[in-house]
Amino acid sequence: MQELSEYRFSTIVSSDEGYVYAGTFGQGILRMSLNGSWQVCSEGLPADVTIYRLQRMGTEIYAATEKGLFMLHNNKWQSAGLEIPCYHIVDSCNTFAMTRCGLMYSDEGEWMPFAYPNRSCYDFLMTPQFLFIALSSGIAYYDMLTGSWDEFAFQHAVTSIAVFRKSLIGVLADGSMVIGNKKGGFITVAFEGMFIYKLATYKGNVFACSNNGLFKIVMLQDRLILQSLGIHCAVTDLVFAETHMLIATLNQGILKNLLEVE
Structure with a gap:
């Protein structure tokens, strides 16, 4: 090996x-x-x-x-049972798969289309009132109270989504981020020299994996800030243990962060 x-x-x-x-x-x-x-x-x-x-x-x-x-x-x-490009799978009431052919769900082992079959779907998030999906064209959401779909369109695909301080945030395919402005829309946030790959959540915290390392998302005077966790290489994903993280990187193997995770 x-x-x-x-x-x-x-x-x-x-x-x-x-x-x-x-x-x-x-x-x-x-x-x-x-x-x-x-x-x-x-x-x-x-x-x-x-x-x-x-x-x-x-x-x-x-x-x-x-x-x-x-x-x-x-x-x-x-x-x-899925032989098309598949980007993510989650178990939330039903088993959902995000694929090149939209959002699909498993019905007794058979995969069936659920929404947006003509677009790539990359991520999925369910809240008590809404179901959000990250698409090649933006962010779509399903209102469980009204039973209707709606969509926010962006110039780039949305590849990862999370909730931060009751606002929806997402990563765009150009490495920038969008964050809900609590006024029915989104603002775009870009960090010079940084390409964000994905978001990860743990105990209410949201982390950003990027070409410049691993960061914790914080809010400072109503501004979204990335707080470095001391990992200064390209980070693509992480998994949490009780006292540490294991961090997947593009060129430094698997790293272990012994800092306390709160």
Whole structure:
């Protein structure tokens, strides 16, 4: 196996058994055992496939890839019934998949279109009143009280969304961010020299993974600020433990941040 720093990591997740899985851009999936050693765990995956997102759902681990959706079973990956590019999967009342053909849901193992079948769907967020999806054309939302869809259009695809201080925030495909202005619209926020890849949430905090490192999103005098967490390399994803984070990077392997996570 290559050195960890030779892998271009794209995503990371932990299992309920304590294993850690890390996906890559075209180099398969690695697994960290309980003793901290890493092994290749790519059996059953197409060769050179890009792993967009690893996701734990209950006791199962899923891999959303450019060649479809896969599920880990007995240390081997098998198709989960979707053979189109899949970017993310979540379990929220139903099992939803974000794909090149819109938002889909699983009906007794069969995947069915749910919304926006002619657009790529990248992320999903459910609140008590709304369902938000990140699309190639903007952010769409479903109002559960009225049963209707509406949409905010942007010039770039929205690839990641989260809620920060009761406002919806998103990452655009050009590396900038949008944040709800609480007046029915959004403002765009860009940071010079920084390309934000995705957002991650933990215990009410929101973190930004970027080409310049890992940052915690904070608000200072009504301005959105990125607070550095001391990781100064390209960060693509992170997974949280009780006292630390494991951080997936593009060229520095998997890092462990021992700072207290609150």
